[in-house]
Amino acid sequence: MSVSVRIPTILRTYTGGNAEVSGEGATLRDVLAKLDSDYPGIGARILDESGKIRRFVNVYVGEEDVRFAEGLDTPAPDGVQISIIPAVAGG
Amino acid sequence: MSLDFGPATALSCRECGTRYDLGPSFACLECFGPLEAAYSFGDVRREDIEAGPSNIWRYRSLLPVPADVATKPNMNPGWTKLVKAGNLGRALGLKSLYVKDDSGNPTHSFKDRVVAIAVEAARNFGFHTLSCSSTGNLAGAVTAAAARAGLDACVFIPADLEQAKIAMARVFGGRLIGIDGTYDEVNRFCSELIGDPLGDKWGFVNVNLRPYYAEGSKTLAYEIAEQLGWRLPEQIVIPIASGSQLTKIDKGFKELIALGLVEDRPYKVFGAQAQGCSPVSAAYKAGHDVVQPVRPDTIAKSLAIGNPADGPYVLDIARRTGGAVEDVTDAEIVEAIKLLASTEGIFAETAGGVTVGVLKKLTENGVLDPEAETVVLNTGDGLKTLDAVSGDAQPTAVIKPSLDAFRAAV
Secondary structure (H helix, E strand, O other), X not given: OEEEEEOOHHHOOOOOXXXXXXXXXXXXXXXXXHHHHHOOOHHHHHEOOOOOEOOOEXXXXXXXXXXXXXXXXXXXXXXXXXXXXXXXXOO | OOOOOOOEEEEEEOOOOOEEOOOOOXXXXXXXXXXXXXXXXOOOOHHHHHOOOOOHHHHHHHOOOOOOHHHOOOOXXXXXXXXXXXXXXXXXXXXXXXXXXXXXXXXXXXXXXXXXXXXXXXXXXXXXXXXXXXXXXXHHHHHHHHHHHOOEXXXXXXXXXXXXXXXXXXXXXXXXXXXXXXXXXXXXXXXXXXXXXXHOOEXXXXXXXXXXXXXHHHHHHHHHHHHOOXXXXXXXXXXXXXXXXXXXXXXXXXXXXXXXXXXXXXXXXXXXXXXXXXXXXXXXXXXXXXOOOOOOOOOOHHHXXXXXXXXXXXXXXXXXXXXXXXXXXXXXXXXXXXXXXXXXXXXXXXXXXXXXXXXXXXXXXXXXXXXXXXXEEEOEEHHHHOHHHHOOOOOOOOOOOOHHHHHHHO
């Protein structure tokens, strides 16, 4: 499955400055694993030591915050856009 | 570019402690944790603060702002009333109760405090446009402050906000963009805009200026302590939207202790949410230390953040201080607005209904100590959320202008 991944500013050092890269995988977990093999080190910025999404990172598959879906097991359908975004607050 | 942030010397990651130069950045490059201002405080004395202006700039030596901040065009917020709430206290059975009434700020919510600090950061970084994602109050505070400071404004809100908040955000000029979605979706949009050339030279007060902006909430802690006679309250009830305000009030109290400005005595921090958006309260009650996001559905729109970034810190603080996090229903919010209004003459917005409602609930549950000195926050003005009470708040009677008619009506 081919997907596109939007990269936040602070991770673009890994992607040569690219704001969007292509990825592959059946689930978010697979996509992140492939992303880390394409851009070594980026995975550890998104996932903590125990392999969970860091608590100050929000990941969206399409419009869906994956914490509402199946987390890392959320399916990544062909052509979907995945966004990785630092958590921010306000009100 | 020469930066002047007064006593602030660096940004530091709240999660892992990595330090960065002062700049318009908000997330740690190592772990995505939130960055916050770190300081090197000089000798801060009560008498110097007391000799300062009657606004937040009396605390400028504790904030990331230049020493001459008070001479620049800004909204000069703060130093709002701490109301001794004897009637409300008697109604609830609390011996010593105060309402910190932040509806008295220039745009009628506590947001003027945080925006004032963000404006100084925007000036420092040479930004030309002030922006934000907002649940309503912030949008008006930003457009007003931008007008005063001579900056452009472009603010983003969920399109379904209360009419008063929309009018307030628009009347000061600048652009107001309604987004078809929830606050969390607006927030996500702004995060993406920041990485885009469209948002170049923009200061998003609660995103890339957040480490500065958020510090403004510390002034609530400073004022409450000073207004109590340089003493910490024993219990404080604070609303939770993103959790930033509660987190920074705790930081403010700790700084006052560390600087020797108040006696080090225990205080308990209680967080208040609306049941229709209570992810932090739910996590507290379940014993979790992370917050599962929710989709908000409550009349307390200013607190309707389903994915509160500082939620984990709120949980830490409530547990560390022996406080709690509680929530109330929309009906309880409306009742609490009326109770506060009829006992103290303070007309709170729905967020104030949330804090007073939680105050009542925690008192009835025996969680709050009725003998302890207690402060409850009202962070906004009831005129902005009239719909919450307008169903019941109608004339007692409509009569002909005659004494007979009045006699018959009463």
